Amino acid sequence: MAHSGWRTPAVPLNPIQLGHPWPLGASLTARGVNFSVVAPLASRVELLLFRDGADAEPYRVLNLDAAHRSGDHWHGEVTGIGIGCCYGYRVYGPRQPGWHGFNPAKVLLDPCARAITGWEVYQRQEATGTGPNTASCLKGVVTERDRFDFDAAPRPRHRWQRSVIYELHVAGFSQGEGSPTPPERQGTLLGLIDTIPYLRSLGVTTLELLPVMAFDPQDAPTGRQNYWGYSPLSWMAPHQGYLVGHDPLEARQQVRALVTACHQAGLEVLLDVVFNHTSEGNQEGPTLSWRGFGDSLYYHQTPEGDYLDVTGCGNTIAANRPLVRRLMLESLRCWALELGIDGFRFDLGIALSRGEALAPLDQPPLFEEIEADPELSDLKLVSEPWDCGGLYRLSDFPARRIGTWNGRFRDDLRRFWKGDDDCSWLMAERLAGSPDLYGGRPPAVGRSITFITAHDGFTLADLVSYNGKHNLANGEANRDGDNHNNSWNHGVEGPSSDHAITALRNRQQRNLLATLLLAPGVPMLLMGDEVRRSQGGNNNTWCQNNPLGWMHWRPDSEDLGLLQFLKRLVLLRRQLAS
Numbered sequence: 001m002a003h004s005g006w007r008t009p010a011v012p013l014n015p016i017q018l019g020h021p022w023p024l025g026a027s028l029t030a031r032g033v034n035f036s037v038v039a040p041l042a043s044r045v046e047l048l049l050f051r052d053g054a055d056a057e058p059y060r061v062l063n064l065d066a067a068h069r070s071g072d073h074w075h076g077e078v079t080g081i082g083i084g085c086c087y088g089y090r091v092y093g094p095r096q097p098g099w100h101g102f103n104p105a106k107v108l109l110d111p112c113a114r115a116i117t118g119w120e121v122y123q124r125q126e127a128t129g130t131g132p133n134t135a136s137c138l139k140g141v142v143t144e145r146d147r148f149d150f151d152a153a154p155r156p157r158h159r160w161q162r163s164v165i166y167e168l169h170v171a172g173f174s175q176g177e178g179s180p181t182p183p184e185r186q187g188t189l190l191g192l193i194d195t196i197p198y199l200r201s202l203g204v205t206t207l208e209l210l211p212v213m214a215f216d217p218q219d220a221p222t223g224r225q226n227y228w229g230y231s232p233l234s235w236m237a238p239h240q241g242y243l244v245g246h247d248p249l250e251a252r253q254q255v256r257a258l259v260t261a262c263h264q265a266g267l268e269v270l271l272d273v274v275f276n277h278t279s280e281g282n283q284e285g286p287t288l289s290w291r292g293f294g295d296s297l298y299y300h301q302t303p304e305g306d307y308l309d310v311t312g313c314g315n316t317i318a319a320n321r322p323l324v325r326r327l328m329l330e331s332l333r334c335w336a337l338e339l340g341i342d343g344f345r346f347d348l349g350i351a352l353s354r355g356e357a358l359a360p361l362d363q364p365p366l367f368e369e370i371e372a373d374p375e376l377s378d379l380k381l382v383s384e385p386w387d388c389g390g391l392y393r394l395s396d397f398p399a400r401r402i403g404t405w406n407g408r409f410r411d412d413l414r415r416f417w418k419g420d421d422d423c424s425w426l427m428a429e430r431l432a433g434s435p436d437l438y439g440g441r442p443p444a445v446g447r448s449i450t451f452i453t454a455h456d457g458f459t460l461a462d463l464v465s466y467n468g469k470h471n472l473a474n475g476e477a478n479r480d481g482d483n484h485n486n487s488w489n490h491g492v493e494g495p496s497s498d499h500a501i502t503a504l505r506n507r508q509q510r511n512l513l514a515t516l517l518l519a520p521g522v523p524m525l526l527m528g529d530e531v532r533r534s535q536g537g538n539n540n541t542w543c544q545n546n547p548l549g550w551m552h553w554r555p556d557s558e559d560l561g562l563l564q565f566l567k568r569l570v571l572l573r574r575q576l577a578s
Contacts, residue, residue: 021073025112032079040072050086053117056135101295108292113140115248124218127286148340153263160446166204168527178553203570206268216279224543231279235331259340268342276351282314310389319352349383367399414486433520450521460529470537481540517569530566531559
């Protein structure tokens with residue numbers, strides 16, 4: 001398992017130098033490595049150096065005192081080390097309950113670490129409470145910061161009007177019986193390369209990958225794992241579980257290899273980014289990174305220090321504070337310029353428009369800075385226009401260049417095709433580009449992302465086969481998942497051998513796909529819908545790293561019929577958009 005490949009030099013290391021506050025994170029210098037972190041309310045910071053990711057104790061602890069502080073930044077340069085060095089931090093400061101949460105017993109992961117190690121010893125539970133976690137902590141790894149080779153693999157840059165998005169899970173798409181990916185590469189970034197011929201055959205232009213940034217698989221009930229990845233540990237580092245070989249120094253190269261292969265095949269790559277919350281949860285959660293550097297900086301809190309939560313995950317990131325949004329912009333630039341990513345989809349993106357006390361902002365500084373950045377503003381940018389606090393801004397989403405998921409399109413098409421009353425006029429509006437939702441006229445191209453299904457909910461096959469969710473396998477007594485699905489089983493709950501029922505279900509899937517692909521907007525497909533992939537009625541497979549959450553690679557004749565139908569629809573759409 002993940003070793004850094006770096007070992008202690010034979011000669012003693014020089015004392016720590018003052019270093020520089022910029023750039024953030026660990027960056028190579030002519031003499032060694034410069035380290036810089038933000039901790040505005042800290043009184044002292046320690047930099048810990050480890051020989052290996054699995055080490056229980058650091059071999060060297062370096063004190064960053066007031067001389068190593070520039071405003072909110074703590075920094076120092078260590079000579080004689082380089083790429084592969086493993087490191088972490090301890091931060092000292094006030095221990096006011098519910099506020100800053102400084103706990104020097106915890107070894108913290110650098111929020112700007114571009115690679116992570118220590119997974120073989122990591123224990124999430126050890127990061128909770130007040131005791132030490134040194135023997136079971138995650139550690140940053142010093143890496144290069146090279147720019148992606150756009151000369152060898154330029155961005156495809158498909159126009160919005162010709163774009164068809166395909167949403168998939170990196171691990172799930174290359175797994176399953178019949179997968180074109182060799183077993184040793186299944187579930188990995190490199191394994192996804194083996195599926196590119198299939199993706200090209202569909203005619204889609206743009207892949208939207210569920211979270212690839214490092215997340216915590218242990219953030220799940222006992223006996224399960226966080227499979228989808230909406231539990232971020234880092235906004236810079238690729239997820240270790242998606243690597244062939246699990247070497248942290250290979251992480252960025254394997255992302256680049258995937259993006260290069262996609263670009264050379266004419267496919268764009270978008271990432272689903274989770275900036276709205278972190279894996280640290282509520283006040284009782286673990287201290288892994290952000291919380292330990294500045295609890296009251298990163299998280300929205302009440303005057304008493306309680307966390308405010310509009311994400312459903314225990315905390316809400318204060319995205320529009322200057323230091324926080326700078327970290328987010330650094331993350332986007334890292335993935336776009338160093339790793340070649342073509343765009344981003346912001347999970348619960350409207351939460352990123354909230355200011356102090358969670359007040360909605362019409363001109364959120366984060367979005368303004370993204371749109372003003374010449375390297376980011378011309379990427380494909382997409383967002384969910386809702387959060388779990390009741391904020392829903394579709395037509396007036398507070399960013400001109402960010403498209404939004406049109407949830408009304410999804411709901412109204414489902415209701416129309418299952419025969420709900422008074423839906424004909426809604427269907428007409430959706431086929432006209434949803435002018436009723438956008439001030440009386442259709443939105444600009446790229447503003448409305450239309451879809452019928454997504455990772456969060458029923459697959460297309462289950463949408464026409466189940467009246468209700470069947471999530472018992474998740475271990476929450478079927479309480480999890482959305483109860484409002486607008487689905488219809490056509491007479492039998494689940495699989496049926498009745499030819500009339502199966503024929504009607506097949507026809508309904510074609511109806512839904514045809515409406516999606518021929519309506520205005522930018523269509524998004526869910527992986528496997530084209531071959532009737534089923535999750536057995538489970539509409540929330542966030543913890544199912546098994547065939548329920550994997551691609552269906554053994555299509556039967558009826559599956560293949562729908563697949564060919566979908567390919568013709570995509571081709572027709574692209575011809576009409578020319």
